[in-house]
Amino acid sequence: MKRNPIQRIAIYPGTFDPITLGHVDVVTRGLKLFDQIVVAVAENPGKGPMFDLDTRLHMVAESFANEVRVEAVQFSGLLVELARSHGAQAILRGLRAASDFEYEFQMATMNRRLDAELESVFVMAREDYTFVSSRFIREIAGMGGDVSELVPAPVLHYLS
Numbered sequence: 001m002k003r004n005p006i007q008r009i010a011i012y013p014g015t016f017d018p019i020t021l022g023h024v025d026v027v028t029r030g031l032k033l034f035d036q037i038v039v040a041v042a043e044n045p046g047k048g049p050m051f052d053l054d055t056r057l058h059m060v061a062e063s064f065a066n067e068v069r070v071e072a073v074q075f076s077g078l079l080v081e082l083a084r085s086h087g088a089q090a091i092l093r094g095l096r097a098a099s100d101f102e103y104e105f106q107m108a109t110m111n112r113r114l115d116a117e118l119e120s121v122f123v124m125a126r127e128d129y130t131f132v133s134s135r136f137i138r139e140i141a142g143m144g145g146d147v148s149e150l151v152p153a154p155v156l157h158y159l160s
Contacts, residue, residue, distance in 0.1 A: 012026065017138070
């Protein structure tokens, strides 16, 4: 009798305001390690996002419309609770530069304190995307600049 292997699921949290090709790269590389990636779009009203939660969810879903192993969900509250509710074993995070590491290390340590079974997995950003951030995308697009090589195609119409 053939047993079903345990599915390896990771949660990839963020505000995704908007989702960038750097984010897409992290998910794509995460899919080499995990069977499913749950992209968790944080409510995060304290950050004063440019796009409302529903729009950010749509942008993520549209960006991965052809990838059945990626699911976009919204969340507020503790990330470890969301991970448990999806049966995730890991939190996936991307690192662009050494400056990201200190914050990510603190978050990973706190998440481990809240749930010792939940691992944090970090992937290094591709060199092409180390400078890309949602904040820069918002600023450049807001001034009429071309961001077409920095965001997934479905995101462009939201920025115009």
